[in-house]
Amino acid sequence: MRMRNVLLIAFLAVFVCAVSACASDPDTRKPTLHSSAKVDLERYKGRWYIIANIPYFAENGKVMTRDEYALRADGKIDNDYVFRRSFDGSDQSWHGVATVVPGTGNAQWSVKFWGVLKADYLVLDVAPDYSWALVGHPQRKYGYVFSRQPRIDDVLYQQLLGKLAGHGYTTSRLRKVPQLPGDKSL
Numbered sequence: 001m002r003m004r005n006v007l008l009i010a011f012l013a014v015f016v017c018a019v020s021a022c023a024s025d026p027d028t029r030k031p032t033l034h035s036s037a038k039v040d041l042e043r044y045k046g047r048w049y050i051i052a053n054i055p056y057f058a059e060n061g062k063v064m065t066r067d068e069y070a071l072r073a074d075g076k077i078d079n080d081y082v083f084r085r086s087f088d089g090s091d092q093s094w095h096g097v098a099t100v101v102p103g104t105g106n107a108q109w110s111v112k113f114w115g116v117l118k119a120d121y122l123v124l125d126v127a128p129d130y131s132w133a134l135v136g137h138p139q140r141k142y143g144y145v146f147s148r149q150p151r152i153d154d155v156l157y158q159q160l161l162g163k164l165a166g167h168g169y170t171t172s173r174l175r176k177v178p179q180l181p182g183d184k185s186l
Contacts (some may be wrong), residue, residue, distance in 0.1 A: 011086050027140035030168045034138070037123050039106035041077070043130045044123070045069045048146040051134070051176045056142055063087055063178045069098075073153065079111050087181045106136075124167050132156070134164055150179035 043070075050065040060063070070078040077094035094113055098121065101108040111123040124134040130150065135144040143158050152160075159182040161171040179185065 013048070019163070027168065028172050030107055030140060033122060033124075033140055033167060035104070035107040035122050035124050035136075036126060037105060037107040037125055040130075041071060041100070041106050044106075044126065045071050045077070045092055046148075047135065048148065049150045049178075050144055050150055050177045051147050052145040054141075054143045054169075054173045055175055059083075061085065063183075064091075064150075065177050065179075072097075075100075077109065081113075098127045109112045110128070125163055132160060134160060134167070136164075136169070138142050138169060140167075140169055143174060145174070151183075 009183060035039050046069060046167075047070070048066065048067045063086065065081070065083040068082060070080075072078060077098040077100070079098045081086050081091050081096065082093045084091060092148045096111045096113040096119070097115075098109040098111040101110060106185075107123040109123075111119045111121050113119065120137050122136045122138060124136045126133040129149050133144075133146040135146060137143070143164055145157065145164070161174065164174070165171050176183070
């Protein structure tokens with residue numbers, strides 16, 4: 001009887017934590033997000049600096065973050081997340097492999113890291129010259145502002161936040177990622 005009570009209390013604690021986490025994130029209660037972007041993978045590949053993100057626990061505290069994409073012969077995409085823990089630290093990376101979801105204009109991907117952790121990836125918008133991109137998640141769990149350069153001007157940044165808001169994101173959740181010494185996160 002005592003063991004059952006302990007298990008019941010543990011279950012209730014986990015349940016309350018899960019419910020409160022969802023309740024604190026208003027974006028995930030909105031309708032599922034879809035993208036109408038058409039992505040030219042040949043132009044999209046390469047290095048993207050992460051200017052801002054809605055960080056999840058593994059991204060907190062990282063600087064000089066970027067995603068690097070390379071097309072593979074098998075039609076998949078190598079997805080390397082590169083970061084530093086400090087400006088004077090060395091580059092570290094996590095390797096993932098992305099598969100484009102058919103019929104999505106190359107805008108929706110399924111990425112697996114270490115062969116087991118799956119992440120949904122949704123290109124929401126991309127500049128005509130592929131100088132910036134907005135990336136999200138169907139439930140808005142995370143969001144990103146990408147650029148080909150480590151910095152963008154404030155006017156463009158505000159315009160991109162407006163575009164994310166148009167996709168139903170609460171933009172106050174985004175945090176700038178320090179890319180160069182002297183940069184401050186928000």
